[in-house]
Amino acid sequence: MTKDTENLGRAVEPVRREPFDFARWWDRVGILVVLAALVVFMAVFAPNFARIDNLLNIARSISVNAILAAGMTFVILTGGIDLSVGSIIAVSGVVAVIAAIAGVPAPAAVILGMVVGAACGLANGALSAYMGLAPFIVTLGTMTFLRGLAYTITAGQPIVSSALNFRDIGNGYFAGIPVPVIVMAIVYLVAWFLLERTRYGRHVYAVGGNPEAAKLAGVRVKRIITSVYLFAGACAGLAGVIFAARVVSAQPTAGTGYELDAIAAVVLGGTALAGGRGRIVGTLIGSVILGVLSTGLILMNVPFFTQLLIKGVVIILAVAIDSLKQRTFSFRLPLFSRSAPPRS
Amino acid sequence: MTPSPPPPLLRLEQVSKRFGPTLALNNVDFDLHAGEVHALMGENGAGKSTLMKILAGNQPRDTGRILMDGKEIDIRSPRDASAHGIAIIHQELNTVPDMTIAENLALGHEPLTRFGTLDRRALGRQASEKLARIGADIDPQRRLGSLSIGMQQMVEIARAVSENARVLVLDEPTAALSRAEAQQLYQLIDQMRASGVGLIYISHRMEEVWQLADRITVFRDGAHIGTARMQDITPPDVVRMMVGRAMGDLYDHPPRTAGEVVLDVEGLAGNGVGPVSFTVRAGEVVAMSGLIGSGRTEVGRLIFGSDPREVGTVRIDGRPSMPSDCVDAISDGIGMVPENRKEQGLFLGHSVEDNIAISSLDRYVTAGVLHSSTIHAAVAEEMARLRLRANAIDLPVKSLSGGNQQKAVLARWLLRDSRLLILDEPTRGVDIGAKREIYEMIDALARAGKAILMISSDLPEAIGVSDRLLVMRGGRIVCELVSDATSEEEVMFHATGTAGDRAPQGHGDPQ
Incomplete structure (x- = not known):
């Protein structure tokens, strides 16, 4: 560009910064404050909570859900949803265990599980992006289908293999840290790098922010949409392998309802269900909050039924805060509010 | 009483x-x-x-x-x-x-x-x-x-x-x-x-x-x-x-001289319009006029690859441009400011920087990693050029006024340094001050050797800002007018295809 186009125009719009903006503050640190409060509370009231071995246990127990939630974050950032990840856990676990029993070496069995998950995700993504079907419906369908597939392959019975060659990915330790925790850390590093440091990540946000504008700005929207489901599927496949390793068996019922925990972690972490807004770090914190909450409540001997009550309230509270900060005039529906009061 | x-x-x-x-x-x-x-x-x-x-x-x-x-x-x-x-x-x-x-x-x-x-x-x-x-x-x-x-x-x-x-x-x-x-x-x-x-x-x-x-x-x-x-x-x-x-001085610009042909469209048809043929030269602003539904926007979208073409060729600087989607069109050197800023142009909740940088990210990548600081500096430079306040760079674009939002969409293509800019209703919903700034920028871009195709429903604007006018009716270009030598009446006559209460004046009739 030459000098001709420099310094056009005159008017400068004053941009006022609000002295304190709750929304921005909450976006940045709100969820961390919740986590810190929760940890302090548990450290004080839950016996043995603050012991290293317990903290490592929490880390291990959240790893499956956290890995699922990492993939789910990509999907939700594009404005989609993936209900099938829980069923993918079962299918990939079953396939990996059967392969291991058939003599496939451990690393290959693990990768096979991931590939199976990625293939399921690819189907979700292609159906959503290229057939234009609603992701909610597509993944509701594949959720049911894949669960059925897991039951069919196993004839409804768990396949137990006490000599499972990849059991260490669920139960082992490396340098004193549980292996699934290390795997989780790697998944989050990769996810963070993709979202924050690559063009791909910006495109994911763009698709969620406004698909039409993204298309006209030069984003291959369909490809991006397909890829996030593929990534979510691969994450679910990996989670399925870890789950199978931990229980040292292939369970056709594995992962039932896990998709909802993953969604809860994502939303707790501040990612908008409408897409385009959120952070992968938030998802990790969201998963930790859910994990700390359940472990702490167990340590405090809170009955399981009550735990569910508390978890439900926490999720709704988190979303309520999220929607409160989004509050604008747009929540009014002129369609209905325009009419006069009902006549008697 | x-x-x-x-x-x-x-x-x-x-x-x-x-x-x-x-x-x-x-x-x-x-x-x-x-x-x-x-x-x-x-x-x-x-x-x-x-x-x-x-x-x-x-x-x-x-x-x-x-x-x-x-x-x-x-x-x-x-x-x-x-x-x-x-x-x-x-x-x-x-x-x-x-x-x-x-x-x-x-x-x-x-x-x-x-x-x-x-x-x-x-x-x-x-x-x-x-x-x-x-x-x-x-x-x-x-x-x-x-x-x-x-x-x-x-x-x-x-x-x-x-x-x-x-x-x-x-x-x-x-x-x-x-x-x-x-x-x-x-x-x-x-x-x-x-x-x-x-x-x-x-x-x-x-x-x-x-x-x-x-x-x-x-x-x-x-x-x-x-x-x-x-x-x-x-x-x-x-x-x-x-x-x-x-109204006159709102559109005032010194005379421009057109250079080489940048956009050369021949027999282009698709999406219910065409075939159309026309050229836009470097340093030239060509306006596309016509009633709503006459096919102006569709022509823009066909060139930009956002709608599939049936027949016809498009050349940019003599090289054929056959985009299968907007990604190809952008790499061929085309940029488009779409008709509806909020629905098609902007990521309202995203920062001004993200909105401007989105189409040029491939230029700031080494080994797969984005150069955040380089992007930031480049975006800030374009914002300064357009007189967008620098401290707005991290704010969500929805907090800007309509005029500044439009500047953000324009800045996207300035950053990309596109050869041809298709501007679809560039001043819709923009206040008069920002309008003037956008006109000055269109003029400056033309002087810098860009080819500009502007689609506008605003007749005084279409005539005042452009060098030439293409009038569309029923999906075809029905005539080409020299902007300095035409009037709103003449354009309307061709756009509607019906005589008003008086016969249209021929070409060369000054305003």
Whole structure:
């Protein structure tokens, strides 16, 4: 560009910064404050909570859900949803265990599980992006289908293999840290790098922010949409392998309802269900909050039924805060509010 | 006649409204009599829609009084507005297309049987009565969405009438109507005026305002500029009041010289338009004019690869450009500012930086990693060029004014350094100051050797900003005009394909 186009125009719009903006503050640190409060509370009231071995246990127990939630974050950032990840856990676990029993070496069995998950995700993504079907419906369908597939392959019975060659990915330790925790850390590093440091990540946000504008700005929207489901599927496949390793068996019922925990972690972490807004770090914190909450409540001997009550309230509270900060005039529906009061 | 005239039906005194840094309404006065059509005109951003939102109860006013029949009233919600007999017919209709006409008409106060269930018979009967009152002959059991936009609007007016509206605000009601439908609407407006309803008529069409209105009020930049009876004022007066200066110098630019052909379109067709053939040279601004639906936007989208082509060739700098999607078009050196900024142009919740950088990210990648600081600096440079405040770079783009939002979309292609820019309605919804800046930038871009294809519905703008004009009608380019040697009448003649009250002047007739 030459000098001709420099310094056009005159008017400068004053941009006022609000002295304190709750929304921005909450976006940045709100969820961390919740986590810190929760940890302090548990450290004080839950016996043995603050012991290293317990903290490592929490880390291990959240790893499956956290890995699922990492993939789910990509999907939700594009404005989609993936209900099938829980069923993918079962299918990939079953396939990996059967392969291991058939003599496939451990690393290959693990990768096979991931590939199976990625293939399921690819189907979700292609159906959503290229057939234009609603992701909610597509993944509701594949959720049911894949669960059925897991039951069919196993004839409804768990396949137990006490000599499972990849059991260490669920139960082992490396340098004193549980292996699934290390795997989780790697998944989050990769996810963070993709979202924050690559063009791909910006495109994911763009698709969620406004698909039409993204298309006209030069984003291959369909490809991006397909890829996030593929990534979510691969994450679910990996989670399925870890789950199978931990229980040292292939369970056709594995992962039932896990998709909802993953969604809860994502939303707790501040990612908008409408897409385009959120952070992968938030998802990790969201998963930790859910994990700390359940472990702490167990340590405090809170009955399981009550735990569910508390978890439900926490999720709704988190979303309520999220929607409160989004509050604008747009929540009014002129369609209905325009009419006069009902006549008697 | 009573000795002292009755108070006006509706009166606004010193009403102000502020949105963040912008004063959308600055102590405006406005009054409306029963049985009157009062036209409200002004540029986009003049404050018309803010006034409308206050009357509708969608936004509270900050200061000032609203009086009805001389008594002060308070409008805090749409329900209040409706209770006071104020109804608004928005450009975007507030109806449910999948429900029947009868159901739409009864929305919010459906008749019930004594068992508390919906009384379908009464519903149909009431609907027929309501439609009869406005003289519309439509079957109330039809699905609303099956009607034309004009008929849907009639249904909405019928609803307002049935709610005993005393003040009816119509926001550009004929924008989407055919000529026959508009005539029907005019009749209905006359009817309502005769029955004592006060109508506020917002429109950008001069001839329509002169045909319908009794009085006219002009707003500019949130201020009340003047009110006059129609017989005391002429259209040029109104334009002057609206823009605050004579129109000429708004578009003024020194003469430009065109260079090599950048865009060469030959026999291009698809998406229901074409075939069209034309060229745009470096350093040249070519405007595409024509009525809505004449295919201007479609041509832009065919070139940009956002709609599939059927036949034809497009060359950029002599190289064929055959994009299968926008990604290819962008790498061929084409940039497009789409028609609808908010729906197609921007990521409203994302930062200004992200909005500007999105199409150029591939230039700032090494080994897969984005250079955040380089991007930041490059975006800041483009923002400075366009006089976008630097501290806005991290703010969500939705917090900017319409003009600055448009600059952000433009900055996207400046950063990309595209050879050809397709600007579809580049100043729609932009205030006059930003308009001027956008015109200056278009001129500067042309001088820097860009080829610019501008699609505009605003005739003075299309003529004033461009070097050449392509007029489209029915998906074809019907003629090419030299901007310095044409007039609005001549363009309209070609765009409509019908002679007006006088024969068109030939080429070379100066303005």
